[in-house]
Amino acid sequence: MTAPADTRTLPDAVLDGGPAPDLPVCNLGEALQRAAARPDAGRIHLVRADGSDTVLGYPELLDGARRILTGLRAGGARPGDRVLLQIREESDLLAAFWATVLGGLVPIPVPPGRTDAPEAAAQQLEWIWAGYDNPWVVVGDDGAPAGRAMTEAGRWLGRTGELRGHAPAEELHPARADDLAVLLLTSGSTGVPKAVALTHRNVLARSTATAQVRRLDVTSRSFNWMPLDHIGGLVMFHARDVLLGCTQVHARTEWILDDPTRWFEQISRHGCDTTWAPNFAFGLVNDRAEEIAGRDWDLRSLRYIMNGGESVKARVIRRFLDLLAPFGLPRTSMHPGWGMSETSAGIVDFVFDPDTTGDERFVPVGRPHPGVRLRVVDEHDALLPAGTVGRLQVTGDPVFSGYYENPEQNARSFTGDGWFRSGDLAVIEDGILTVTGRVDDLITLNGAEYHGHEIEALVEELPFVEPSFTIVSPCTAAGGEEELVVFYHPRGGTGTDEADRRIRDLVTERYGVRLGGVVTLAREDVPKTGIGKLRRAELRKRHEAGTAGGPGTGA
Numbered sequence: 001m002t003a004p005a006d007t008r009t010l011p012d013a014v015l016d017g018g019p020a021p022d023l024p025v026c027n028l029g030e031a032l033q034r035a036a037a038r039p040d041a042g043r044i045h046l047v048r049a050d051g052s053d054t055v056l057g058y059p060e061l062l063d064g065a066r067r068i069l070t071g072l073r074a075g076g077a078r079p080g081d082r083v084l085l086q087i088r089e090e091s092d093l094l095a096a097f098w099a100t101v102l103g104g105l106v107p108i109p110v111p112p113g114r115t116d117a118p119e120a121a122a123q124q125l126e127w128i129w130a131g132y133d134n135p136w137v138v139v140g141d142d143g144a145p146a147g148r149a150m151t152e153a154g155r156w157l158g159r160t161g162e163l164r165g166h167a168p169a170e171e172l173h174p175a176r177a178d179d180l181a182v183l184l185l186t187s188g189s190t191g192v193p194k195a196v197a198l199t200h201r202n203v204l205a206r207s208t209a210t211a212q213v214r215r216l217d218v219t220s221r222s223f224n225w226m227p228l229d230h231i232g233g234l235v236m237f238h239a240r241d242v243l244l245g246c247t248q249v250h251a252r253t254e255w256i257l258d259d260p261t262r263w264f265e266q267i268s269r270h271g272c273d274t275t276w277a278p279n280f281a282f283g284l285v286n287d288r289a290e291e292i293a294g295r296d297w298d299l300r301s302l303r304y305i306m307n308g309g310e311s312v313k314a315r316v317i318r319r320f321l322d323l324l325a326p327f328g329l330p331r332t333s334m335h336p337g338w339g340m341s342e343t344s345a346g347i348v349d350f351v352f353d354p355d356t357t358g359d360e361r362f363v364p365v366g367r368p369h370p371g372v373r374l375r376v377v378d379e380h381d382a383l384l385p386a387g388t389v390g391r392l393q394v395t396g397d398p399v400f401s402g403y404y405e406n407p408e409q410n411a412r413s414f415t416g417d418g419w420f421r422s423g424d425l426a427v428i429e430d431g432i433l434t435v436t437g438r439v440d441d442l443i444t445l446n447g448a449e450y451h452g453h454e455i456e457a458l459v460e461e462l463p464f465v466e467p468s469f470t471i472v473s474p475c476t477a478a479g480g481e482e483e484l485v486v487f488y489h490p491r492g493g494t495g496t497d498e499a500d501r502r503i504r505d506l507v508t509e510r511y512g513v514r515l516g517g518v519v520t521l522a523r524e525d526v527p528k529t530g531i532g533k534l535r536r537a538e539l540r541k542r543h544e545a546g547t548a549g550g551p552g553t554g555a
Contacts, residue, residue: 013388013428017370023208026175027204028175028242035244035245041245043055044094056091064164069100069172072099080106083105083135085108086113087140092164093109095164103169106181106183108128110229111530112143129149130149134155138158140159141161177200177204183198197402202398202400207240207243214274222247222272224249225251226253228250232276247270257284260284276307276346279312282317297324306337307336308336310534311435316457331355335349335350335352337350349369362434367431368396368433375393389425394420423438423439423440470486472487484513485516488518489522527542
């Protein structure tokens with residue numbers, strides 16, 4: 001095991017995770033082949049809507065991928081070509097993903113959309129297809145029909161069921177470590193989404209380092225409920241677990257969000273030791289305390305809960321750990337962390353100590369994994385001293401080299417010496433990184449700076465506010481001045497004048513600012529990403545355009 005670098009010898013605001021570990025394989029395709037050949041390998045469990053499993057062995061996954069690869073080649077796809085994958089059924093999505101990897105093609109997973117809105121999913125597919133210069137297209141058996149433009153351009157490869165009908169491909173593409181492995185679309189709300197270009201080295205370096213630091217191996221058992229077209233589900237968990245050859249369990253996001261207790265019911269059932277979610281999900285579990293009290297779960301095996309993707313709240317973590325302690329959940333199981341699609345997922349984390357006193361404004365996220373360096377700089381990229389909040393930058397083997405065919409964005413995103421500008425604000429102190437929020441989430445109130453997520457957490461302490469649906473944003477009023485607005489979803493679905501007053505009084509008391517508005521929203525009107533993170537900028541635009549609220553909207 002590689003020892004972390006001694007941070008005391010480094011400049012004040014730099015953290016170094018030490019040398020990158022040696023890669024156990026040359027490319028992702030070799031990782032799947034190795035897992036399929038291991039007699040001690042685990043299996044992939046895909047949880048259905050009724051709670052039952054579809055079980056997939058690694059040899060079966062490899063066979064399905066080889067069959068689809070033959071179909072892709074028969075349709076004309078060649079190494080280096082890009083392939084859009086819009087597939088709802090997880091077993092088909094994974095087989096198609098690995099087919100492209102094994103063939104030297106570049107997959108672009110596209111969210112399948114809601115089952116009750118197939119037209120929207122078809123429009124999204126055509127929009128991305130046109131925006132990325134007409135790549136090949138593969139859809140699931142229940143996916144959109146071939147678009148006219150796709151058919152006329154000869155870029156339609158078919159449905160997964162048809163492609164599985166071919167004989168398994170014998171010859172596989174020998175990808176190099178620095179070849180492009182996958183393009184992952186960002187969740188931007190305007191324009192064609194940017195595509196994060198990850199190489200085989202990026203994904204393997206991140207997976208190997210995380211496994212090393214957190215002692216994950218073939219005996220590990222993970223549980224993921226984030227979409228498999230997202231960095232968290234596809235790379236942080238699935239690809240890592242294929243590299244390890246371990247047991248992995250996946251459930252659909254909407255199934256867990258409909259009833260968050262299912263998350264730990266499944267972990268207990270499968271004996272999982274590893275899982276992850278953004279902080280809001282732990283708040284949803286806390287909100288089910290009365291239901292949870294009567295369960296008979298066994299969570300003694302759960303030792304690594306990655307909490308990342310959004311601001312981590314100490315109050316939420318402590319309540320969560322206390323709530324699940326009767327089921328044997330170790331008090332050292334929570335690991336706040338940091339990472340992005342651009343860093344091949346989480347690359348920083350550490351063990352949260354629930355016995356620390358106080359309700360910290362910001363929760364530290366730890367030290368970088370091997371192969372990763374971090375630094376905190378000012379707006380001119382000059383290094384800041386320890387203990388000073390500034391802009392977080394990162395470099396290392398898991399960090400991508402740029403957005404696909406987007407030179408203008410890449411020029412803005414990287415420094416002259418090759419560090420990636422993450423867009424986060426952070427501080428490095430005593431060898432530990434603490435992320436305070438996004439640069440574009442910073443709000444100045446009466447000369448003091450705060451982040452929207454801080455005020456949102458305060459509002460969600462009120463008993464009539466349903467957690468995970470609160471957004472605080474500065475908005476431009478009719479007269480042109482900027483005012484602070486709170487958007488929230490009330491329990492029971494209907495806001496009241498008294499609720500409005502209590503929110504206003506609480507924010508004024510804590511932050512000394514008068515709100516310009518309090519707006520109640522239905523759940524479906526709160527914009528979120530595919531993994532449930534809030535889209536603050538999108539809601540601000542809707543509010544300023546007069547389309548954010550419906551009945552029950554307060555001002």
